[in-house]
Amino acid sequence: MSLIVHKYGGTSVGTIERIEAVADRVSAAQRAGNDIVVVVSAMSGETNRLLGLASELSERPSSREMDVLLSTGEQVTIALLSMALHKRGIPAVSMTGSQVKIETDSAFSKARIERIDADNIRSELAQGRVVVVAGFQGVDPKGNITTLGRGGSDTTAVALAAALSADECQIYTDVDGVYTTDPRVCEGARRLDKITFEEMLELASQGSKVLQIRSVEFAGKYNVPLRVLSSFKDGPGTLITLDQEEDMEKPIVSGIAFTRDEAKLVVRGVPDQPGVAANVLVPISEANIEVDVIVQNQGINNTTDFSFTVARRDMEAAIDVLNGVVERLGAAGVESDDRIAKVSIVGVGMRSHAGVAAKMFSALAADNINIQLITTSEIKTCVVIDERYMELAVRALHSAFELSGSKHSV
Amino acid sequence: MSLIVHKYGGTSVGTIERIEAVADRVSAAQRAGNDIVVVVSAMSGETNRLLGLASELSERPSSREMDVLLSTGEQVTIALLSMALHKRGIPAVSMTGSQVKIETDSAFSKARIERIDADNIRSELAQGRVVVVAGFQGVDPKGNITTLGRGGSDTTAVALAAALSADECQIYTDVDGVYTTDPRVCEGARRLDKITFEEMLELASQGSKVLQIRSVEFAGKYNVPLRVLSSFKDGPGTLITLDQEEDMEKPIVSGIAFTRDEAKLVVRGVPDQPGVAANVLVPISEANIEVDVIVQNQGINNTTDFSFTVARRDMEAAIDVLNGVVERLGAAGVESDDRIAKVSIVGVGMRSHAGVAAKMFSALAADNINIQLITTSEIKTCVVIDERYMELAVRALHSAFELSGSKHSV
Numbered sequence: 001m002s003l004i005v006h007k008y009g010g011t012s013v014g015t016i017e018r019i020e021a022v023a024d025r026v027s028a029a030q031r032a033g034n035d036i037v038v039v040v041s042a043m044s045g046e047t048n049r050l051l052g053l054a055s056e057l058s059e060r061p062s063s064r065e066m067d068v069l070l071s072t073g074e075q076v077t078i079a080l081l082s083m084a085l086h087k088r089g090i091p092a093v094s095m096t097g098s099q100v101k102i103e104t105d106s107a108f109s110k111a112r113i114e115r116i117d118a119d120n121i122r123s124e125l126a127q128g129r130v131v132v133v134a135g136f137q138g139v140d141p142k143g144n145i146t147t148l149g150r151g152g153s154d155t156t157a158v159a160l161a162a163a164l165s166a167d168e169c170q171i172y173t174d175v176d177g178v179y180t181t182d183p184r185v186c187e188g189a190r191r192l193d194k195i196t197f198e199e200m201l202e203l204a205s206q207g208s209k210v211l212q213i214r215s216v217e218f219a220g221k222y223n224v225p226l227r228v229l230s231s232f233k234d235g236p237g238t239l240i241t242l243d244q245e246e247d248m249e250k251p252i253v254s255g256i257a258f259t260r261d262e263a264k265l266v267v268r269g270v271p272d273q274p275g276v277a278a279n280v281l282v283p284i285s286e287a288n289i290e291v292d293v294i295v296q297n298q299g300i301n302n303t304t305d306f307s308f309t310v311a312r313r314d315m316e317a318a319i320d321v322l323n324g325v326v327e328r329l330g331a332a333g334v335e336s337d338d339r340i341a342k343v344s345i346v347g348v349g350m351r352s353h354a355g356v357a358a359k360m361f362s363a364l365a366a367d368n369i370n371i372q373l374i375t376t377s378e379i380k381t382c383v384v385i386d387e388r389y390m391e392l393a394v395r396a397l398h399s400a401f402e403l404s405g406s407k408h409s410v
Numbered sequence: 411m412s413l414i415v416h417k418y419g420g421t422s423v424g425t426i427e428r429i430e431a432v433a434d435r436v437s438a439a440q441r442a443g444n445d446i447v448v449v450v451s452a453m454s455g456e457t458n459r460l461l462g463l464a465s466e467l468s469e470r471p472s473s474r475e476m477d478v479l480l481s482t483g484e485q486v487t488i489a490l491l492s493m494a495l496h497k498r499g500i501p502a503v504s505m506t507g508s509q510v511k512i513e514t515d516s517a518f519s520k521a522r523i524e525r526i527d528a529d530n531i532r533s534e535l536a537q538g539r540v541v542v543v544a545g546f547q548g549v550d551p552k553g554n555i556t557t558l559g560r561g562g563s564d565t566t567a568v569a570l571a572a573a574l575s576a577d578e579c580q581i582y583t584d585v586d587g588v589y590t591t592d593p594r595v596c597e598g599a600r601r602l603d604k605i606t607f608e609e610m611l612e613l614a615s616q617g618s619k620v621l622q623i624r625s626v627e628f629a630g631k632y633n634v635p636l637r638v639l640s641s642f643k644d645g646p647g648t649l650i651t652l653d654q655e656e657d658m659e660k661p662i663v664s665g666i667a668f669t670r671d672e673a674k675l676v677v678r679g680v681p682d683q684p685g686v687a688a689n690v691l692v693p694i695s696e697a698n699i700e701v702d703v704i705v706q707n708q709g710i711n712n713t714t715d716f717s718f719t720v721a722r723r724d725m726e727a728a729i730d731v732l733n734g735v736v737e738r739l740g741a742a743g744v745e746s747d748d749r750i751a752k753v754s755i756v757g758v759g760m761r762s763h764a765g766v767a768a769k770m771f772s773a774l775a776a777d778n779i780n781i782q783l784i785t786t787s788e789i790k791t792c793v794v795i796d797e798r799y800m801e802l803a804v805r806a807l808h809s810a811f812e813l814s815g816s817k818h819s820v
Contacts, residue, residue, distance in 0.1 A: 016466040053490055056426040061493040068504050069489035072482035079479035080463055083471040094478050098508070099553055120553075143509055143530075 002167040003035040003125070007135065007157035010044035011174050012231035013077050019043075022231065023084035025172075026130060030090055035125045037164065039135040039157040040081055042073025063108035067137070067147045071097070074134035074153070082132050092130040095120065097137035097145070102156065104138035104146045111138055111146035113155065116163035133160065154215035162222035169219065169226050170237070171211060176230035177238035178203070178210055180403040181256040186395045188404030192254060194239045197226075199254045202346040202380045206257030216240065252349035252356055253401040258394055260341040260387045262292060263315035264372065266307045267322055269332025272299030279329055280306050283321050289314045293342065293384060295373045303332070307373055309384065312338050340372065341390035344382040345397055357381045363400035369393050412577040413445040413535070417545065417567035421584050422641035423487050424454035432641065433494035435582075436540060440500055445535045447574065449545040449567040450491055452483025473518035477547070477557045481507070484544035484563070492542050502540040505530065507547035507555070512566065514548035514556045521548055521556035523565065526573035543570065564625035572632035579629065579636050580647070581621060586640035587648035588613070588620055590813035591666040596805045598814030602648050602664060607636075609664045610650045612756040612790045616667030626650065662759035662766055663811040668804055670751040670797045672702060673725035674782065676717045677732055679742025682709030689739055690716050693731050699724045703752065703794060705783045713742070717783055719794065722748050750782065751800035754792040755807055767791045773810035779803050 006026060013019050022038075030036045050069050054061045061069075078094035085092035100120055104111035124131045135153025138146045148155055154171060161169035176191060178200065183189040195203075197220030204213045210228055219226040219240065229237030270276050277296060284291060293309040310318050315338050322334045350356045357374075360381055364371060369392065373384035385393055398404060416436060423429050432448075440446045460479050464471045488504035495502035510530060514521035534541045545563025548556045558565055564581060571579035586601060588610065593599040605613075607630030614623045620638055629636040629650065639647030680686050687706060694701060703719040720728050725748050732744040760766045767784075770791055774781060779802065783794035795803055808814065 057490055058493045058497050062496050065489040065492045065504055069486060072485045075482045076479060079475040080467055082475045083464060083468045086472050087468050094475055
């Protein structure tokens with residue numbers, strides 16, 4: 001007998017009909033002899049309805065009261081799903097975050113889980129019940145209702161799986177797994193049977209949106225096997241796991257991520273001396289602008305060029321800050337470009353394979369795609385290019401690394 | 411400084427606009443120097459929306475899960491009202507039944523309050539906050555969410571007022587007080603400034619629907635001064651209190667209640683011997699039929715007629731039971747009539763005034779209204795008549811006891 005945590009998002013429980021379908025899936029899993037804990041989100045549309053009520057009342061509603069308000073969304077779903085399970089003859093009991101109890105800090109609307117007391121759940125499971133838990137919510141040490149912020153239901157599911165030492169945490173979504181890249185951009189995109197936490201983190205942070213980063217970090221930290229599956233069709237999905245030893249034939253590259261949400265800034269002719277990076281980035285950080293890619297080249301003639309990317313919406317603010325920096329440092333000037341895209345290849349196999357980056361650059365060169373910036377990490381190589389070539393680059397790389405094949409590329 | 415509990419029902423918080431109006435009223439009361447606790451219901455329509463979702467899923471949903479579902483209605487309102495108070499610069503904090511905490515038994519959907527720990531509320535009041543409490547809900551000893559059943563928010567308000575030793579519990583409704591009778595039936599109906607708990611109980615149980623009986627019983631038991639007021643217009647409302655000594659000139663009759671929800675049953679020619687009432691009523695009670703008025707006349711020729719009333723919907727079932735009874739007892743037969751009305755005059759002044767019943771019967775006789783049954787209690791006289799004459803009877807009695815006058819009748 002396995003203990004499995006299921007998680008269904010708002011779209012998967014968006015109507016009574018879909019809640020019935022979820023109940024079918026949960027019933028089958030329980031009848032197959034498993035202990036099941038189900039984590040659910042609010043029915044799609046419900047959170048927006050509640051936000052609408054609040055915004056009619058107040059432009060800046062108290063975040064404590066927003067959490068009281070929004071947490072009702074999941075509470076409705078747990079009650080309805082429990083009823084649907086009862087109708088199928090499955091003993092089931094609902095629990096709010098407070099009933100479980102999922103203890104968080106008091107950072108309303110973006111609380112972090114501090115501790116889960118899983119005894120209540122264990123006792124219900126021991127009595128043969130499916131436990132249906134409200135995602136996205138917890139309770140602080142004073143008994144206030146908190147919410148975990150966007151995507152928080154994934155985190156609830158993973159945290160519960162960790163606390164219960166579950167055999168698997170299954171995240172049911174509207175896609176049937178993690179793909180080598182976005183199928184809308186590259187026809188040959190292929191579902192991965194398996195991927196490591198590290199790869200998933202790089203894919204997620206590089207613009208792939210299947211899972212919330214926080215939940216993947218959490219799963220990795222507590223070694224909770226995580227599986228992404230479709231709520232709407234059967235299939236094995238993608239297993240995300242620490243364990244990469246089983247497959248002798250590891251892929252060099254597992255997937256390709258991309259985003260055009262960023263803008264590039266270049267500070268030209270900065271005096272090349274210790275502290276240059278700090279001189280440029282501290283004022284940026286003080287302006288609450290987050291920086292992603294950072295590149296500093298070897299200087300020439302005692303000056304260097306310093307480049308980085310920020311979210312597109314922050315570009316103008318960053319330029320303002322940098323104009324001050326240029327004056328103070330006696331640099332040559334600032335250039336900016338918001339027509340860029342970032343494309344990354346990700347794979348644990350890169351660690352031990354030389355020539356991966358070279359293969360990437362050759363593939364882009366073959367399509368005449370100019371590379372503006374390059375950064376690398378142990379399991380990722382990332383380039384910044386003109387955004388017009390983003391789709392072309394993704395397809396070229398997908399093909400170069402033979403990701404469309406029925407098995408791994410070599 | 412007074413401590414006042416306000417209670418607003420679903421209609422009073424049915425839209426954002428109305429929640430704003432409630433916030434205005436609460437702000438004014440707090441700025442006048444009072445400590446305020448506000449109990450609210452779900453926005454009107456919300457409970458039905460939630461019931462609709464449940465009924466799509468299941469014909470007989472689990473009552474535990476219904477309570478989890480329905481309790482979200484009040485939770486939405488407490489968050490929204492707190493936000494509206496913040497907007498007015500009033501410090502406010504919301505609390506669910508579980509957060510207060512309002513401990514109940516585990517009779518889901520019709521739980522009874524067993525204990526209120528008011529420390530959390532007291533501590534918030536001490537910090538100058540308005541406390542906004544979800545009505546209609548509590549928590550059982552195991553931490554399950556419970557609801558108190560219909561009209562439960564009134565009970566929450568009165569129970570909190572008792573636990574906090576509040577100076578007054580103000581129930582805001584869509585009427586501006588308790589009337590001598592229903593103004594839709596009798597134009598001259600007049601708002602009462604004051605009424606006793608006993609009178610209110612008799613009026614409520616006799617068909618006047620301003621307040622839930624349970625909340626009035628509760629208020630009487632713990633001597634919580636209760637005031638019924640309008641959410642929509644200003645005015646003193648009606649104060650319901652133990653204290654009847656202040657007014658030297660007491661009214662004989664405070665109000666007139668009526669209902670046509672009942673049916674009459676008469677068992678003819680029952681052998682007149684000890685145990686006859688039990689012989690008739692025990693089988694009725696065993697069939698889960700509730701009996702209201704019971705009348706047994708002095709027998710003639712060793713037999714008697716035994717009459718009583720039941721809810722109209724139970725009449726057919728009662729006839730079935732009585733046919734068996736007639737056979738067993740050798741009685742003459744059963745008669746039934748569902749075209750009846752019950753009209754009652756209520757007033758604590760009756761205790762010390764003779765001739766009140768006589769005046770009632772004369773007034774009815776003057777309009778040729780035949781009386782079928784009569785029962786009396788210390789502060790009530792009740793008649794059963796043909797339902798066609800109900801409105802006529804109410805107006806005749808209202809006039810006979812001079813209830814339209816600007817002051818009390820004598």
